[in-house]
Amino acid sequence: MKEFKTIERRIASLNNHLFPKSSILSECRQISSSPASAEDSYRLIHGEVSKEPAVWRPALDESGQEFTDIHYEKSVGEGIAKITINRPERRNAFGPHTIKELMRAFNDARDDSSIGAIILTGKGTKAFCSGGDQALRTSDGYTDFESFGRLNVLDLQVQIRRLPKPVIAMVAGYAVGGGHVLHMVCDLTIAAENAIFGQTGAKVGSFDAGYGSSIMSRLVGPKKAKEMWFLSRFYNAYEAEKMGLVNAVVKLENLELETVKWCREILRNSPTAIRVLKSALNAVDDGHAGLQDLGGNATYIFYGTEEANEGKRAFMERRSPDYSKFPRRP
Numbered sequence: 412m413k414e415f416k417t418i419e420r421r422i423a424s425l426n427n428h429l430f431p432k433s434s435i436l437s438e439c440r441q442i443s444s445s446p447a448s449a450e451d452s453y454r455l456i457h458g459e460v461s462k463e464p465a466v467w468r469p470a471l472d473e474s475g476q477e478f479t480d481i482h483y484e485k486s487v488g489e490g491i492a493k494i495t496i497n498r499p500e501r502r503n504a505f506g507p508h509t510i511k512e513l514m515r516a517f518n519d520a521r522d523d524s525s526i527g528a529i530i531l532t533g534k535g536t537k538a539f540c541s542g543g544d545q546a547l548r549t550s551d552g553y554t555d556f557e558s559f560g561r562l563n564v565l566d567l568q569v570q571i572r573r574l575p576k577p578v579i580a581m582v583a584g585y586a587v588g589g590g591h592v593l594h595m596v597c598d599l600t601i602a603a604e605n606a607i608f609g610q611t612g613a614k615v616g617s618f619d620a621g622y623g624s625s626i627m628s629r630l631v632g633p634k635k636a637k638e639m640w641f642l643s644r645f646y647n648a649y650e651a652e653k654m655g656l657v658n659a660v661v662k663l664e665n666l667e668l669e670t671v672k673w674c675r676e677i678l679r680n681s682p683t684a685i686r687v688l689k690s691a692l693n694a695v696d697d698g699h700a701g702l703q704d705l706g707g708n709a710t711y712i713f714y715g716t717e718e719a720n721e722g723k724r725a726f727m728e729r730r731s732p733d734y735s736k737f738p739r740r741p
């Protein structure tokens with residue numbers, strides 16, 4: 412039976428090679444964004460991930476209360492969290508309170524070991540996020556419920572960057588200003604065809620000289636990054652894709668389905684491999700902090716070994732550790 416399956420697979424593969432099903436493949440790309448053949452052995456064994464919509468249930472804050480500036484949801488029966496900026500009347504601009512809520516939700520998603528992928532998005536189809544709420548801007552940052560200003564979006568950027576799970580920006584409409592920076596710090600971006608990207612800082616008297624500059628320069632190259640910041644132009648989804656700002660562009664009506672599908676593909680892969688890869692892919696750019704994160708992952712994995720455990724046990728048993736049985740590998 413197994414041999415028959417192998418022969419069948421080989422014939423299918425040969426057939427594919429001789430008569431490429433270009434139209435089927437391009438259709439497949441539309442739905443799955445997967446550039447590889449739909450009939451490789453991995454797919455034959457594991458099949459496609461479900462294309463059914465996710466079922467969401469509301470998730471509350473740590474004291475059981477609902478958030479106000481955001482919606483926080485988790486998918487039923489699978490490990491996806493969805494965090495939605497809920498200020499559509501302001502094109503999902505954020506204030507300090509919005510950022511505080513986002514950070515609490517991201518913290519929860521990080522700590523929940525059933526969650527393996529996190530979607531960040533904006534309510535409605537007009538905007539992912541339009542950056543800092545200019546009505547709340549003061550001489551020392553952004554002020555809403557406190558008497559002093561904050562630039563706490565910078566803490567959120569660091570949190571997303573260091574979070575050991577993939578964060579996927581799901582962008583419909585405008586991702587501009589600080590909202591554009593937010594999608595850039597996410598690990599992946601899936602854009603709807605109506606998405607519009609750009610920096611507005613030079614127009615409104617603001618700039619992000621941190622991740623907003625350095626990550627952008629990495630993504631699109633220094634010339635294009637300077638163009639984006641100096642001219643404050645807007646770019647459509649396909650231009651953004653061409654520039655390397657986004658991973659895929661899909662029809663607006665398929666945006667969530669496609670994003671969930673990417674999450675599902677991630678979720679069936681090794682969480683530790685993904686955790687270390689995220690850290691590794693950021694390490695060089697993040698300097699000492701990147702190295703510390705990657706190093707922390709090595710320690711985290713090492714703690715699970717017999718060798719590390721021997722050190723701890725010896726200490727607890729007040730004896731010298733015996734490392735002689737552990738190989739000094741080439």
Ligand SMILES: CC(C)(COP(=O)(O)OP(=O)(O)OC[C@H]1O[C@@H](n2cnc3c(N)ncnc32)[C@H](O)[C@@H]1OP(=O)(O)O)[C@@H](O)C(=O)NCCC(=O)NCCSC(=O)CCC(=O)c1ccccc1C(=O)O
Nearest residue numbers: 500501502504541542543544545546585588589611617619
């Ligand atoms: C996003 C637009 C292009 C959308 O245009 P349009 O569809 O025509 O809608 P509007 O009629 O303009 O807007 C509808 C409604 O929303 C209000 N609104 C939109 N954006 C904001 C905003 N950012 N702040 C406050 N309010 C906003 C708008 O006033 C309307 O309200 P009404 O009451 O109905 O009139 C367009 O709206 C637009 O260009 N928006 C502004 C984009 C922008 O310049 N954003 C700020 C950039 S600066 C920034 O984000 C700093 C962030 C930050 O904290 C930071 C600090 C330090 C370092 C780094 C950062 C960082 O960048 O992260």
